[in-house]
Amino acid sequence: MTMAIDSKASTALPDLLPLHDELAALRQHIHRHPELAFEEHDTADLVAGKLQEWGYHVTRGIGKTGLVGQLRVGNGDRCLGLRADMDALPIQEDTGLPYASIRPGLMHACGHDGHTAMLLGAAKHLAATRNFSGTLNLIFQPAEERGFDSGAKAMVADGLFDRFPCDMVFAMHNHPGAPQGRFLMRPGPFLAAGDRVFIKVIGLGGHAARPHLAVDPLVAAAAIVMALQTVVSRNVPPNESAVLTVGRLRAGDALNVIPAEAEIGISVRSFSPEVRALLRDRITTLVHMTAESYGAKAEIRYVEGYPVVDNAADAVALAAEVATALVGPEDVDRDYPRMMGSEDFAYMLQECPGALVRIGNGPSDGGRGLHNPRYDFNDRNLALGAAYWCRLTETFLA
Template identity: 80%
Template sequence: MMTTTTRLLPELTRIDDLAPRQDELAGWRRHIHQHPELAFAEHGTADFVAGKLQAFGYEVTRGIGQTGLVAQLRVGQGSKRLGLRADMDALPIHEETGLPYASRVPGCMHACGHDGHTAMLLGAAQHLAATRRFSGTLNLIFQPAEERGFDSGAKAMVADGLFERFPCDMVFAMHNHPGAPQGHFLMRPGAFLAAGDRVFITITGVGGHAARPHLAVDPLVAAAATVMALQTVVSRNVDPNESAVVTVGRLRSGDALNVIPAEAEIGVSVRSFSAAVRALLRERITALVHATAEGYGARAEIRYIEGYPVLENDASATALAAKVAGELVGTDRVEPQFQRMMGSEDFAYMLQACPGALVRIGNGPSEGGRGLHNPRYDFHDGNLPVGAAFWSRLTERFLA
């Protein structure tokens, strides 16, 4: 959709400028989709991306945060510096889409749309290098290992001197959003995505014969009680005006039906939006796990890993992103005050080091297994020219 503002500013990129190249962008995206790579193993993907960027005329630096790379383009005498980030890694999921371009790697697929994120930024890179309607320094950041959960790619790139080597006045990222209409933009200033922690619990008892439970200490019973006790952490400890989630995603113990196992394992995902709530959750989970295990005569060991921090969008960066999105698709297709979400994103590490914003772009319906991290998920190729045009116009606006 073209708005009046778009027509009055023909020097800025429009979706129509990228639409004729949708098939080319889809070809890039589908190539990446067919060859997915897990965290810190994105060697082929990085080779493909670097080859394209060098052909476009960018100066490419490899090996930042292991398999990450930055492509830089300087135009004119402008002193401002902009960073745009896309993630490259896939997930350990076996694809079930049946598409002709489905993953060729068993047990690995792009089930979160990082193939689309990378292709959108590549499309913008090609367009911006050809048109050069900006003045300043553009840093395109292609990041590994967003899906790792902790010790991830964004953290590694920042620790590797990303913003010292490639200074940015602002940095932006985009993620697709199944369930929102395709091509709509969603964003929010301030806290947008939650902090995400992981808890690994081992409960140790005394193994024995299933017919003689009195001679054993059953860790499975203690683990089951622990799972139920954990359901009270949020409901009975966290202020109802705050937001938090404690989800048990793993419970493993034993193999044979006539054996009481010696150990049980529990895996927990913990989400929160404030430092105080995050600390409270850790304190209560730790105390509750130990007390419950001891109550059954067992012993608990806890490995509590703090993962991604809260993703905080800068207000001025979010306002700029909303303005650019509104010019492209119409303000009726932009939600500048979208709800907070309990998901986590390691782009939060970059936002701790540099002001900026994460925006989300609607990927269409999520029913029928088309949600994120689902074996039937697929990125909507109609978003490729929309996302590429957004990145291009944002660059032209910021580096005017």
Template identity: 60%
Template sequence: MQKAFASPSQAAPLAGSYTRIADLTPHHDTLCSMRHHLHRHPELAYEENATAAYAARQLESWGWQVARGVGKTGVVATLSAGGGTRSVGLRTDMDALPIDEATGLPYTSEAPGKMHACGHDGHMAMLLGAAQHLAATRKFSGTVHLFFQPAEEHGVQSGAMQMIEEGLFERFPCDAVFAMHNHPGAEPGVFLLRRGPFMSAFDKVVIDIEGIGGHSARPHLSVDPVVVASSIVMALQTIVARNVDPAQSAVITVGSMHVGTASNVIASSARLDISVRSFDDGVRALLLRRIEAIARLQAESYGATARVQTTDGYPAVVNSSEETDFAAEVARELVGENNVVEQAALVMGSEDFAFMLQRRPGALLRIGNGTGEAARMLHSPHYDFNDRNLPIGAAFWSRLVERYLGRQTHTAV
């Protein structure tokens, strides 16, 4: 038997058994049906009107109180039971990506150029499954808020920030917040957690280079932005290798270079789009400072100019220790110790749930999406969420609520 969770939150377990995976397994087909519906009808950031309406209808039919239009297209559902005064928030993302799907699945996207290539359809289905189960059982004492958040993929002015700016935590108070994301490369049902920094901060940098255009046969009369841009790209590689402490993690990726239109024309300008990832605030500032200096000085050395524009993206996801340990304990109870990875490796991807964690204690955890063919990279046109996770994730959310908002202390079963 496992001990009851005890933390400064004074959360106490329920009398009676907690939700198990077996309690949700009979609903697997229903969960799949919801997930496949969402997959067929993807919507991009701040366009999730039909997605939000679908989630709201389901939640209201189960007895949840629903607020629409939170953070433009977001939905918040609230359910209270017992006389408890504590509250917990569970967040899922809703938006899809501008990708043409290439899976060939029966439930493939019906929206050209749009696809759930990051698993947000699965994230929503797991939380909807938990919502239905919690409404039917109500084995908790307190208040649960479900955040169906838009625009996680937006990169800037994200859905989490929008919801917070519109008074999310004032309208729907939470003692802690939790979120889950799928993780290709780990087996389904394996939970990965990490105390402290877990997912990286993200910033976007655009470098506009101005040279002097001309005829390709007379390069001496021009200042070629292709050469300037290439020199900047190569010099940028030295920042992580030679300026960042080797004990720190950082990535600078030049994602696109736009320059020129014909082989016999030397262009007059070029543009570089850059993704910058880091965990430490000092390293984050260093990266942006060095990118600007290198771009400006490299351009000047060729007789060109470079204008650097930096856009703040997402901060690093930093999980609070108490809530991470609690989520890990719930996961161990549910799937066994061998299927829980604590202090998992850092993830260089970014997540706007970080904004919520800056304002409330909580944790983001990841659930394995499979290995081999099932481990298609996120944001790939061949990606698909693993339906084996649906009852597991729904059971996890249900048990976490029951444990966090428990009625009385007893030994967990």
């Protein structure tokens, strides 16, 4: 899909700059009041109130705390979906910012506060200018960070695209480490599928001084962790990509006690269905056999998480064309490398063609990457991101 863009008729960055202070205040308010997955009641109230004020028809309770703001303009028969996520993370903030989280143990450490504010900025401008013809569906989604049974999956199951049909759907996520305002995208698989594995290794507890009378689950668990390191290097074809990371190993409390159980938690990432199935088979087999070789047994709960984010080629072509018109070709990367992170926007892409776009958040040094206690969204992206959404809407719904 290639669409000609009339720069005189489309939104430019200067059109949104007057909204910067308003959007920054809005973003920082959301940042101060983070809410976890499916608990985004205050955030949804704020979003719904703004959309209704600007003339959108708002439908709430889609996928629990999700909502859609719809605006119909003219007689065009095309429909566009734009999605932003609203939830925060269970992280204690360590930024020292004047608008830092006031809720202990909760923080917007992934920029969803900024994603929501950018889309609201676009919503306000588009409602005022109405320079398009068709139906615009603004999707504000809960629970992206949940890892499984997430907000996008819940909204789709709740009939999102049956109730609000879209010809294409787009989402944007900030990208620390890339220059601020640089657009990153690629057609096809962009972000990996992400699965979680919860393992309980069951032994026989006992006295630390009498290990021969016990079955030590910690030793078995340690052997399992080491055995798992061979799965990617020796089972996954070298021309494929996969990641297996053991992020949790827990056992015991007292130094003079051999515990009865140990826990292992694993994050698994892949791009192809074949590799995803291979990883599950090898992990399951290795865990059981290794535990048994130490006289222990294992219980495994294998939870399939988000699918691969698979961007439609024509959607990426449109996204790149719009970004190039907005910021110039030097700040648009149309073939950015695949990433092992996961995103539940993948569930929406399974139902409707579209694309996930990344926008550079600036330097990530000093621990300012995603999911870090010192992370903060770059407010210089608020007007730019809003202008991008406006221009994409005006182009698609020309």
